[in-house]
Amino acid sequence: MAQTNGASPRFGPGSIVPLWRDGEEITTSKTFDVVSPLTDEVLHKSSAASVEDAHAAVAAAERAYPEWARTPPHVRRDLLLKAADEFARRREELWYFCSKETGSTEPYFEFDFNDALESLKSCAGLILKAQQGSVPSILDQGRSAMIVKEPYGVVVSIAPWNAPCILGLRSFLGPIAMGNTVVVKGPEKAPGCYWTLVDIFRAAGLPSGVLNTIIHRPQDGGEITSALISAPAVRKVNFTGSTAVGRVIAGLAGRELKPVLMELGGKAPAIVCEDADLQLAALQCTLGAFLYSGQICMATERILVNAKVADDFRKALSATIDQVFAGNGLVLVDKTPVEKNARLLQDAISKGAKTTYGEAGEKLDLATAMKPVVVEGVKEGMDLYYQESFGPTVSLFVVKSDEEALKIANDTEYGLASAVFTENLQRGLRIARQIETGAVHINSMSVHDESVLPHGGAKKSGFGRFNGEEGLQEWVRLKTITWKN
Numbered sequence: 001m002a003q004t005n006g007a008s009p010r011f012g013p014g015s016i017v018p019l020w021r022d023g024e025e026i027t028t029s030k031t032f033d034v035v036s037p038l039t040d041e042v043l044h045k046s047s048a049a050s051v052e053d054a055h056a057a058v059a060a061a062e063r064a065y066p067e068w069a070r071t072p073p074h075v076r077r078d079l080l081l082k083a084a085d086e087f088a089r090r091r092e093e094l095w096y097f098c099s100k101e102t103g104s105t106e107p108y109f110e111f112d113f114n115d116a117l118e119s120l121k122s123c124a125g126l127i128l129k130a131q132q133g134s135v136p137s138i139l140d141q142g143r144s145a146m147i148v149k150e151p152y153g154v155v156v157s158i159a160p161w162n163a164p165c166i167l168g169l170r171s172f173l174g175p176i177a178m179g180n181t182v183v184v185k186g187p188e189k190a191p192g193c194y195w196t197l198v199d200i201f202r203a204a205g206l207p208s209g210v211l212n213t214i215i216h217r218p219q220d221g222g223e224i225t226s227a228l229i230s231a232p233a234v235r236k237v238n239f240t241g242s243t244a245v246g247r248v249i250a251g252l253a254g255r256e257l258k259p260v261l262m263e264l265g266g267k268a269p270a271i272v273c274e275d276a277d278l279q280l281a282a283l284q285c286t287l288g289a290f291l292y293s294g295q296i297c298m299a300t301e302r303i304l305v306n307a308k309v310a311d312d313f314r315k316a317l318s319a320t321i322d323q324v325f326a327g328n329g330l331v332l333v334d335k336t337p338v339e340k341n342a343r344l345l346q347d348a349i350s351k352g353a354k355t356t357y358g359e360a361g362e363k364l365d366l367a368t369a370m371k372p373v374v375v376e377g378v379k380e381g382m383d384l385y386y387q388e389s390f391g392p393t394v395s396l397f398v399v400k401s402d403e404e405a406l407k408i409a410n411d412t413e414y415g416l417a418s419a420v421f422t423e424n425l426q427r428g429l430r431i432a433r434q435i436e437t438g439a440v441h442i443n444s445m446s447v448h449d450e451s452v453l454p455h456g457g458a459k460k461s462g463f464g465r466f467n468g469e470e471g472l473q474e475w476v477r478l479k480t481i482t483w484k485n
Contacts, residue, residue: 010093010192011044017191019047019215020198022060023208028053032217034191037103037333037368046191049216054183054227057212061154061181062233064209069151069179073131076177080124083204087117090200094165097192102161103331103368108292109165115449116165122451123177123472130178130472142485149476151179152235156228158185158249160241161333162295164193166449167240170466175238176201176210178475185214185228189333222248229253236260236475240297243388243414243460261464261474263456265388266416267301268446269409271431272313273402274306276421280443282316286324288419288445289394290372293330295337297461298417298439298447301389303374303396304405310398317396318357321372329369330392338370341391344384345373353377353384356396388414402431410436415458419446437461 011017017034018025028047036043049057087094091113098104098112133148157171168190172182186194198211216224229237229252238261239249246264253260270288272281288300305313332338345360358373370392378385378395385395399405409418418437422428425442432440438457441448449455454465465471 011195013042013044016045016047017195017215019049019053019057020195020202020211020213021053021057022064022212023202026053030217032188034101034189035334036100037331038100040366040368043100044192046188046215048220049214049224050220051223051227054214054224055231057183057214058154058156058228058231058233060209060212061183064207065151065153065181068176068181068207068210069153071179073127076179077124077127079201079205080120080127080173080177083201083206084117084120084124086200086203087120090196093196094193097190097196098164101190101192102164102333103293104164105292112163112165115451116169119166119170119173119451119467122468123173126469126472127177130469131476138482143482144485145480145482148479148481149178150479151175151476153180154231154233154235155180155182155475156185156234156237157182158225158237158239158241159187159194161187161189161193162292162297164190164197168194168197170471171238171240172211174466174471175236175475176206178472180236180475181210183212183214183228183234185216185225188215188218191215225249226252229258230256234258238262238464238466238474240264242390246460246462261456261466262462263297263416263466264460264462265390265414266297266299266457266461267388267412267414268298268417268419268437269302269304269405269435270300270419270446271402271405271409271421271435272303272305272309273420273422273424273427273431274308275423275427276309277423277443278309278313278316279320281421282313282320283324284419284421284443284445285317285394286320288447290321290325290330290392291445291447293332293370294392294394295332295390296447297390298449299390300394300419300446302409303394304399304408305396306405307398307400314356314396317374321357321374325372327371329364329366329371331366331369332391333368335367337391338368341370341373341389341393344387344389345375345393348375348378348382348384351382352379353382386412402427406431406434410434413460416456416461417441417446417448419444
């Protein structure tokens, strides 16, 4: 693993990360500073796209589309396999940017990088099957029919900063695998990560214009996002991010009658039954709640433990947090989520909740850091009961039955991921069928993602699916063709 205190292989202080457009690097006249959450120092600058840059990126993708759409599936497969080799070769470069720009830890980067690499390989292997059409039997005996799959055209992919390898990659991987061209609107917090992702595909031989990037200043987001979605050439949008922003994206796309694929926020519950392995549950809940400082949409936000084992579980949980995190502060991407978690905790405590691990609002030397916090007594009327903390804050509820646990677990507008801990698989499956989430993990943490498993949410955690063949099918539309015999 590369050391994070070395110089960047490409961009350092004073340098400008360019955009990608039509296979070329574009450095804009306007730039903004990219600041490390680890040191609060300026790492480098990023090109800041304008509305004109957005239009130019869509135009480049539109020009590239006809030829790319005609590319045989096996050619696209082979290109993805070359990209996988290049991705593996540039591991240290990606580690540099992920750690410096987003504060990724080595264990989290291992998960992020390996999941992305496996997704590349898996996607390549699925292309031929996912592209197949069908010849159905129809009632009209004098006619024959076939159903073919066609790419949409130009896709806008809006991707987040919090898992740059896998979430950045999957935003465009499925679309290009199925013959679409893409404009990626990447996050301003991770331009180096996204520059590297696209450069990997350039090096693997991806034709110019198939994959383009837009990075912009935060204050320009609304105008540029609207310009991208409303562009006539854009046919579909995918977005991974908060539910609040997802509402805006869905509204913009809805006005244009354009389909969207969305993976949004979560309020993941973990139900700990009285027959659970408490040490296992404590470890998995600790990791699920505090991995990457809780900045994961699948992070455990609610732990619902049966009253019969609540005291023993509290002890196991506290001891495990001590062991895994050793009382250290966890670095968040900037000061804003630290302040948000402090507000949520202060509101809950002012209304009767109490912390049972950690302290609300504890000041650390680094303004972007906070320690893990477990809070009990959270109830309706408290902001923390409803809102996603997206930080190292988890609520612990003591319940008397599986039914009470399910009621609280489902009492949220979110529905992305969840976990159940029990030694009785039949019981675990029964509970899993009743949790209103896109995924349930029995005897494992709520944070789980694999390239072959469809990933997405229920309720206001989004719709549609990434990953696997189901994810590839998101990027083709069906066309029925009939003819007289």
